[in-house]
Amino acid sequence: MASSQRIFAGVRILDLTQYLAGPVATRLFVDLGAEVIKVELPPNGEGSRRLRFAADDGVDGAAPAYFAMHNRGKKCVCVDFKRPEGAAIVRDLARHADVMIENYTPGVLKRYGLGYAEISAANPGIVMCSVSTYGQDSPYAERIGNDLVALAAGGFLHMIGEPDGHPVYPASAVADHMTAVNAFGAISAAMYHRARTGEGQHIDLALVDCTFNSHDWQLAVLSATNGEIDPQRGGTQRTGAFPYGVFKSTEGYIGIGVFTEPQWEVLARRMDRADLLDVPEFQTGAGRFQNQAALKLIIEEWLATFANDDEAVRVLADELRLPAARVLSVGQFANDPVLSRRMVARVKTRAGRDQMLLRSPHKFSKTPPAEPGHAARLGEHTREILGAVCGYGDDRIESLRQAGVIVDSQAR
Numbered sequence: 001m002a003s004s005q006r007i008f009a010g011v012r013i014l015d016l017t018q019y020l021a022g023p024v025a026t027r028l029f030v031d032l033g034a035e036v037i038k039v040e041l042p043p044n045g046e047g048s049r050r051l052r053f054a055a056d057d058g059v060d061g062a063a064p065a066y067f068a069m070h071n072r073g074k075k076c077v078c079v080d081f082k083r084p085e086g087a088a089i090v091r092d093l094a095r096h097a098d099v100m101i102e103n104y105t106p107g108v109l110k111r112y113g114l115g116y117a118e119i120s121a122a123n124p125g126i127v128m129c130s131v132s133t134y135g136q137d138s139p140y141a142e143r144i145g146n147d148l149v150a151l152a153a154g155g156f157l158h159m160i161g162e163p164d165g166h167p168v169y170p171a172s173a174v175a176d177h178m179t180a181v182n183a184f185g186a187i188s189a190a191m192y193h194r195a196r197t198g199e200g201q202h203i204d205l206a207l208v209d210c211t212f213n214s215h216d217w218q219l220a221v222l223s224a225t226n227g228e229i230d231p232q233r234g235g236t237q238r239t240g241a242f243p244y245g246v247f248k249s250t251e252g253y254i255g256i257g258v259f260t261e262p263q264w265e266v267l268a269r270r271m272d273r274a275d276l277l278d279v280p281e282f283q284t285g286a287g288r289f290q291n292q293a294a295l296k297l298i299i300e301e302w303l304a305t306f307a308n309d310d311e312a313v314r315v316l317a318d319e320l321r322l323p324a325a326r327v328l329s330v331g332q333f334a335n336d337p338v339l340s341r342r343m344v345a346r347v348k349t350r351a352g353r354d355q356m357l358l359r360s361p362h363k364f365s366k367t368p369p370a371e372p373g374h375a376a377r378l379g380e381h382t383r384e385i386l387g388a389v390c391g392y393g394d395d396r397i398e399s400l401r402q403a404g405v406i407v408d409s410q411a412r
Contacts, residue, residue: 008029011034013037013097013100019146040076053066067375068374073375075381076379078406078407105144130202132204147173155215159218187203249309273298341363378407379409382409383410
């Protein structure tokens with residue numbers, strides 16, 4: 001029986017983030033019931049409101065697809081916190097918040113009186129999470145950074161691509177998403193700590209740290225060999241293991257993740273190539289990786305004997321019990337009703353267009369995540385939040401609006 005109350009119901013989060021790492025983190029909290037108040041600067045709001053693709057509506061104040069994907073279900077207050085009057089409003093909001101998360105370049109918010117010292121003075125129990133590329137105390141803290149910079153500096157790009165070719169960008173903001181998940185976990189942990197002790201605290205989260213923390217075996221190898229082996233990229237295969245990578249198949253590509261010797265034996269016998277098991281160079285994953293050209297050809301010739309890729313995966317995954325899957329596009333996954341596990345919600349935008357949104361990946365048995373809602377118009381909740389949360393009267397709100405300190409999209 002599902003509970004009617006979601007895990008973070010009653011938790012208020014002040015969201016001063018833009019583009020991806022921060023918005024994804026707060027989106028995860030929205031799905032679990034938190035009230036997220038997104039604070040955006042006038043006149044245009046955060047930059048991702050202006051990222052549009054073909055056929056994006058983005059008209060009549062409706063949010064374009066990229067912004068909606070990561071900001072649906074949040075409330076929006078539009079405040080010019082670069083002005084003292086606006087910064088005071090943010091501090092007032094912080095007094096009534098459990099969490100504040102921001103991802104400006106270190107030092108920027110402090111210049112406006114919105115650093116941790118000022119925010120915690122207004123609310124000692126608040127959990128504040130600062131997301132940046134290099135961290136708050138790095139010598140590189142003030143450098144402009146993003147997902148690409150973190151993947152490059154954190155050793156991630158170095159591991160993708162052909163050994164003799166250029167490092168390859170994965171075409172998805174992996175560092176931003178890894179940081180978002182770490183932010184979600186760190187904030188949740190800090191709230192648990194506060195529940196036990198009453199103490200708020202500041203979380204310094206760096207994209208480079210979260211990227212480097214994603215390496216699974218590379219640092220272990222570097223350490224175990226006293227630095228003699230500095231891991232390198234392996235092209236279509238995982239360095240040091242084979243077959244563990246991507247192989248050409250009848251219709252496209254199949255990922256096969258053979259990692260143990262019993263798994264390799266099962267595959268070799270099913271391909272009717274038990275003779276390979278007696279070749280000394282092929283008797284370890286590292287040996288097979290070093291001599292992969294001939295083996296790769298053998299495996300791909302075997303995959304080509306199947307009528308289609310689904311049949312090949314059925315044999316690999318179901319009959320042989322090996323890790324294997326088709327390499328699918330985003331569209332193929334999204335439109336697969338079994339594989340996608342309700343990860344994609346299909347909703348109507350305010351402009352009437354069909355739109356796909358990500359659902360939460362968290363499958364709780366008692367407290368299921370909320371269904372995705374619409375993204376707010378810029379300043380849609382300014383009047384509501386300043387009145388209900390901060391206690392501002394209509395005259396004060398109108399005065400702030402006329403002075404250009406706030407944007408109220410509900411104003412007539």
